[in-house]
Amino acid sequence: MLDARPSVKRHVIDPVLPALVWGDVANGTAPLATGGSTISSGGGLTDRYAAALYSLAEDQLLLDHTVEQMDALGRLIDSSADLRRLLGSPLTDVNTAQKAMKALLIDQGFTKIITDFVGVVTANRRLAALRAFITAFAALVAAKRGIVVADVTSAHPLTDVQEQQLRARLIEAGYGQVNIAKHVDASILGGLIVKIGARLYDTSLKARLQRLQYAMKGAA
Numbered sequence: 423m424l425d426a427r428p429s430v431k432r433h434v435i436d437p438v439l440p441a442l443v444w445g446d447v448a449n450g451t452a453p454l455a456t457g458g459s460t461i462s463s464g465g466g467l468t469d470r471y472a473a474a475l476y477s478l479a480e481d482q483l484l485l486d487h488t489v490e491q492m493d494a495l496g497r498l499i500d501s502s503a504d505l506r507r508l509l510g511s512p513l514t515d516v517n518t519a520q521k522a523m524k525a526l527l528i529d530q531g532f533t534k535i536i537t538d539f540v541g542v543v544t545a546n547r548r549l550a551a552l553r554a555f556i557t558a559f560a561a562l563v564a565a566k567r568g569i570v571v572a573d574v575t576s577a578h579p580l581t582d583v584q585e586q587q588l589r590a591r592l593i594e595a596g597y598g599q600v601n602i603a604k605h606v607d608a609s610i611l612g613g614l615i616v617k618i619g620a621r622l623y624d625t626s627l628k629a630r631l632q633r634l635q636y637a638m639k640g641a642a
Contacts, residue, residue: 466558467548467551468551468554468555468557468558469558469562471543471548471551471555471558471559472555472558472559472561472562473562475488475492475535475539475555475559476559476562476563476566478535479535482535484535485563487533487535488535488536489559489560489563491532491533491535491536492536492556492559492560493556493560494530494532495527495532495536495540495556496553496556496557496560496603498530499552499553499556500553500579500604500605500606501579505526508522508523508549509549509550509552509553510549510550512550514549516544516545516547519544519549520541520544520545523540523541523544523549524537524540524541527540540552543555553605557573557603557605560601560603561603564601568599569599569600569601570592570597570598570599570600570601570618570619571600571601571602571603571618572588572592572597572600572601572602572603572616572617572618573603573605573616573617573618574588574602574603574604574605574614574615574616574617575605575606575607575610575614575615575616575617575626576604576605576606576607576610576613576614576615577606577607577608577609577610577611577612577613577626577627578606578608579604579606580604585602585604588602588614588616589602592618597618609628610626610627610628610629611626611627611628611631612626612627613625613626613627613628613629613630614626615629
């Protein structure tokens with residue numbers, strides 16, 4: 423049930439299923455399991471969904487399981503163009519999308535906490551943001567565990583060897599425990615975009631071409 427504390431002023435921005443979120447998600451916090459403290463989610467939509475799922479998973483003693491399943495869901499989205507089209511289509515009917523997503527998740531072996539979460543996201547017409555919710559959840563978990571998250575975008579999926587080389591470079595640069603969150607964006611053409619916290623390292627071919635274009639304009 424949603425927490426009905428009368429002293430809290432609610433600004434409902436995105437309604438969330440009572441079975442999943444009982445904290446003051448609209449105000450950017452959600453209660454932590456049985457302790458009564460709160461997780462600050464920073465106020466963004468993705469952070470609020472991530473904090474709500476974290477709170478539920480911790481309360482049900484399913485945090486490690488949920489982390490593994492959310493990571494698997496992220497990989498599934500990254501590897502399936504058809505799924506990405508479904509998530510990004512504004513024309514898909516909500517009921518149709520819910521049935522399709524539930525059937526897919528069950529077929530892929532995802533458990534109830536994940537199917538419920540995706541059901542909430544779908545009902546709230548936020549499927550297009552599902553990948554961002556997964557990334558935000560991973561970042562929240564990493565922050566709680568003292569792990570640095572490197573968001574890495576490449577034009578093509580990284581091979582195991584490339585990922586190991588990248589991890590080694592990050593460790594050399596002073597980042598100890600690093601989780602690499604991989605994303606594929608063909609529009610960058612080649613190279614990598616690496617984001618760690620507020621730092622952005624853009625070695626993509628697209629960025630190089632843009633810099634060359636600006637330089638040529640300046641020389642004209």
